[in-house]
Amino acid sequence: GENVEQHPSTLSVQEGDSAVIKCTYSDSASNYFPWYKQELGKRPQLIIDIRSNVGEKKDQRIAVTLNKTAKHFSLHITETQPEDSAVYFCAAFYSGYSTLTFGKGTMLLVSP
Amino acid sequence: NAGVTQTPKFQVLKTGQSMTLQCAQDMNHNSMYWYRQDPGMGLRLIYYSASEGTTDKGEVPNGYNVSRLNKREFSLRLESAAPSQTSVYFCAIGVRTGGEGRYFGPGTRLTVT
Numbered sequence: 001g002e003n004v005e006q007h008p009s010t011l012s013v014q015e016g017d018s019a020v021i022k023c024t025y026s027d028s029a030s031n032y033f034p035w036y037k038q039e040l041g042k043r044p045q046l047i048i049d050i051r052s053n054v055g056e057k058k059d060q061r062i063a064v065t066l067n068k069t070a071k072h073f074s075l076h077i078t079e080t081q082p083e084d085s086a087v088y089f090c091a092a093f094y095s096g097y098s099t100l101t102f103g104k105g106t107m108l109l110v111s112p
Numbered sequence: 113n114a115g116v117t118q119t120p121k122f123q124v125l126k127t128g129q130s131m132t133l134q135c136a137q138d139m140n141h142n143s144m145y146w147y148r149q150d151p152g153m154g155l156r157l158i159y160y161s162a163s164e165g166t167t168d169k170g171e172v173p174n175g176y177n178v179s180r181l182n183k184r185e186f187s188l189r190l191e192s193a194a195p196s197q198t199s200v201y202f203c204a205i206g207v208r209t210g211g212e213g214r215y216f217g218p219g220t221r222l223t224v225t
Contacts, residue, residue: 009152032212043202043216044155089154093212098143098162099170100214104154 002027002094006103014111019080021106023090024072032093033066033073038105039086047088048075080110114138116217118203124223125193133188133220135203143206144186145170145214146178148199155202161186193224 003026013019025033034049050057050064050073057064061080066073077084090103119134137144146158157170161180175197177189190197203217 006154032208032210034213036214043218044214045216046207046213049208049213091214095210095212098211099157100212102154102156104152 001097002030002092002099002101004090004092004101004103006090006106008106009104010107010109012109012111013080015080015082017080017110019077019084019108019110021075021088021090021108022072023074023092023103024070025092025101026071027092027094028068028071029096030092030094032095032100033064034091034093034100035062035064035075036089036091036102037086038089044089077108080108082110082112084108085110116203116205116215118201118217118220120220121218122221124225125190126225127194129193129224130189130191131193131222132190133201133203133222135186135188135217136184137205137217138184139205139207139215140183141205141207141211141215142183143211144180145204145206146176146186146188147202147204147216148172148197149202149219150199158188158201190222193222195224198222198224 031052036044038044063076142163145160147155159178201220204214207213
């Protein structure tokens with residue numbers, strides 16, 4: 001089945017810096033890659049997603065890039081703010097089995 | 113429009129006790145999922161239901177059973193709880209064009225002593 005590796009497991013940045021979280025996936029047939037943000041004690045919420053026919057997608061301060069050849073995708077957050085502090089999960093969807101596999105998460109801490 | 117609801121929010125069980133976690137959605141989506149979340153392990157799929165009347169095992173199904181009661185409701189049952197089942201349980205529905213995305217319920221925090 002699909003395997004998703006996520007790095008780093010923790011990331012500390014200063015307010016205003018950029019943050020990058022990287023994920024790799026194993027199955028070249030995966031075709032949908034969402035990112036979720038989970039604040040402490042809350043449910044995971046979708047923040048951005050990208051399909052395999054697109055290389056980059058941007059939404060205000062967040063962007064996702066996809067390299068299908070290398071089988072990796074990344075989340076970029078610019079001008080970080082304390083409210084960006086949360087755990088972020090990447091995931092990969094394999095249509096063959098209709099399964100969405102999650103990475104183990106990255107705890108992002110943004111210090112004022 | 114409540115989206116996805118889960119009951120209870122918190123539960124403490126003793127080893128060997130049984131309980132059912134309830135999930136309901138009012139978004140009229142076909143697929144529903146049960147995940148467990150443990151520290152450092154991400155979200156792992158327990159069972160899912162692609163449509164009313166069907167259920168399938170996910171990555172970690174042992175010790176659990178499910179029922180897709182109707183299109184709205186998908187329950188998760190622990191027949192004989194074990195401390196290893198201490199976790200946060202999330203129900204989710206499949207969203208986006210082909211159901212690839214997940215919209216999660218608020219979660220149930222379960223402790224088994």
